[in-house]
Amino acid sequence: MLPCGIRNVSYADQLAIIRTPLQWVYLIVALVFAFCLPLFSNSYLMTFMVYVGITIISALGLMLLSGYCGQVSMGHAAFMMVGAFTTANLNAIGINFFLALILGALVSAGVGVIFGLPSGKIKDFYLVLSTIAAQFIISYVIIGWFKGDVGVHIPAVQIGGWTLDHAEGYWYLVLTVLIIMTFVAKSITRTKIGRAFVAVRDNDIAAEAMGINTYGYKLLAFAIGCFYAGLAGGLWAGFINFATVDHYSLVDSIWYLAIVIVGGVGTITGAFFGSIFIRGIKEISYIIAPWIGNMLPAGSALADGITLSLPYLFFGTVLVLFIIYEPRGLAHRWEILKESGRLWPWGYW
């Protein structure tokens, strides 16, 4: 639904995402704000924002793979791990960090295609199972052969004269990558590739009948989705200066899937909403856990366990509430909000 008074007079108008000058203003203000963020926030907040940014990049990949193309993947964290360790190992043998980052993402895309090969024959839940198997198999391979058991150290990232060893500096790197990758993701969804993905998701028989090579596009979805994952993993390793298997377990893969669902399946904004929301919930659970723990009888299992269990509790509750009451996610709710805003009487003045 368009704002009041705006009409489409050409096909270009119809296809545009930013349709009015006011929307351009919003976009520019948002970008300026994002770039100026370090100026008025502290180190803790910036660290959180860096994590959120990296999460969004990974979530964009999973959104394209699972949200748009319908290939539900519960192994996304494993592909991030591939990116992280490839970047770290290549960096350790002397390759420039940024080159290693891209190579890491490409290797992750390749591994993604390999584990996406079953998608030609198996669908839905069976594919989910094969991605779970992928999670464990990749984990094993990295621990066994790529120094996953001890981790790999990455020295602080350097651009030109600057050393990005603190959250404020690293934020600019993450933000830049995020903006580029969001643009690419949105572009893909607006063109034939994105449409092919959705066609495969909605009805793969009809998609075949429309001349879409469904198997090829499923593999492409894996490649693209895992490229994003690998990129995110490499960035994370660069941030904490260490590639470790700890952040890339099955539990993390499930968190990412929750991000896609809570954010809104099949939307780009959903990756943003979901990441911010889920990361926010996790942070909140870490913050209030000790506080709640103090209120409970000291020494009881309840008080001890609260820190460990609160994230799980939040996760489960949020996920099930969203599935029952808001199945189309936050992005959908946002669209409804915008639409009711546009229908509000003062739009007609």
Place this chain on the structure above:
Amino acid sequence: METQITQLLTYIIPGISKGLVYALIALGFVVIYKCTGIFNLALGEMMVVGGYVLYYFAVQLGLSVWIALILAVITVVIIGVITNRLFIRPLIGQAPMTMVISTLALGAIIIASIILLWGSQTLYVPKLFPDGGITIMGSVLQWNYLGFGLVSLVILVGLLLFFRYSRFGLSMMAISEDQQSAQALGISVKNIIQMAWILGFVTAAIGGMMLTSLTSVQYGQSVMGLIGIAVAILGGLQSLGGVIIGGLIIGLIQGLVSGYLDPYMPGSLQDVSAYIVMMIILLFRPHGFFGWERIERV
């Protein structure tokens, strides 16, 4: 030659024993899938809940192990009813993937509750059967494992008879095909799903209780649920009896791998081997040994 066979047996026998554990857990998965079409990813958590509830009655309340077992089963039934109301019933009629995600959420909440109630350390429960066992060629097959196998078989046969001879049998298969059509036929989808859910939950939980008494209980064990799912796939998701074959195969493979390959390979190939088997089956024969093959009609 004798020592080689003895060595082989030391890997095979625990493998078979483990396989039986897996089979019982997988049975919980197959029961729920066969009757409701729901892929229950909270399988491992269901199993672990059984162990913890048994711990509560057997250790925290100090009752005798067998009485604790019975009380634990009753408690699990109640947990099954509650979880069904909260996580499954509101989603009846929606896309299957939604239910799968809901079971994920359920799993997380079960883990959270377990940590809050019992903490994160490993807990022990007295064994159900006396120690000792039969000795085969120098290797001991413990009474506990045998008893476990027996209990599993009894449950399996009971379930098979139940599905074949009770009116629930057909209704349940109808629901697994299409929930909305079954509702249109006057089948009380809600009740049957609840029944199947509880049956599956209890089966998996009993598996957990047996496992706990054999070894220990700790919420990290819930990852065995995934191996249980692999076993169910191997046997065929529509086949109750298939879980035995699946369980034995995976248990055996794990046993052999841990004995013959693990010493030479980095990391623990034993755990991963179950997933590799699952991948192979998914690639070449997704319906498993005894499942039904589906042909898509255009």
Place this chain on the structure above:
Amino acid sequence: MIQVEKQTKIKVDKISLSFGGAMVLTDIELDIKDNEICAIIGPNGSGKTCLLNCISGFYKPQQGQIIYKGKNLIGLPPHKITTMGIGRTFQNLELFTGLSTLDNLRAARHLFIKSGLLASSIYFGPAHHEEIKHMRVVEEIIDFLEIEPIRNRIVGDLPYGLRKRVELGRALALEPEVLLVDEPMAGMNLEEKEDLTRFLLDIHMGTEFGYESEFLNRGVKCIVLVEHDMGVVMDIAERITVFDFGRKIAEGTPNEIRGDERVINAYLGEEI
């Protein structure tokens, strides 16, 4: 009157299809000719849709060949067969129910869009131009089929009759040389049938409107119509083939078929 010898567009050469033990099609021989509306009729279960599925590539006959443009279609994946110029609609409507009418039709333009991954990622430039170009084609099809009011509506919300038209439009968007239409009149009332028949004829003969899209003006010259409604079939088909129990039992012009005993027996049953 000059009789122009019509060329064979698709040659179905003695194909047999079975599922497990059930023989669904036995020794089917059929010449689908260009510049012709060819109808296939027969009782339910006689294998008509199965034949279409074999041509489209969804089923693989165990025996025989299907020759189109010099190639054997059997064994080719469905998307390849579509790119060769065969479009179809489905009996049970295989639409993208989560997408709008517009997006359903745009999905069909897939074959004609040349942008690759790189161009699509950048969007502005070649990809944008192609989007606009194909948007125009899709809008013209929408105009042609008179479904403007439902352009933006999600197909899942549409009534059955309109969905059928969207499906037809989507098949049209493929710019097919051969259009396979599977039971288009099923579930339609008289007025809807007349509308749909008119559209089929317009599609076949081309429009006089002078659209920018040449294929709309040209028309789809070869249409294969699988249908139950004898009225429609007798009216618009130039040649009719009759199936029964997976075999071809008759072939000819509408007049010939009308009087054919085997056909009457198949539809009305034999006297015992």
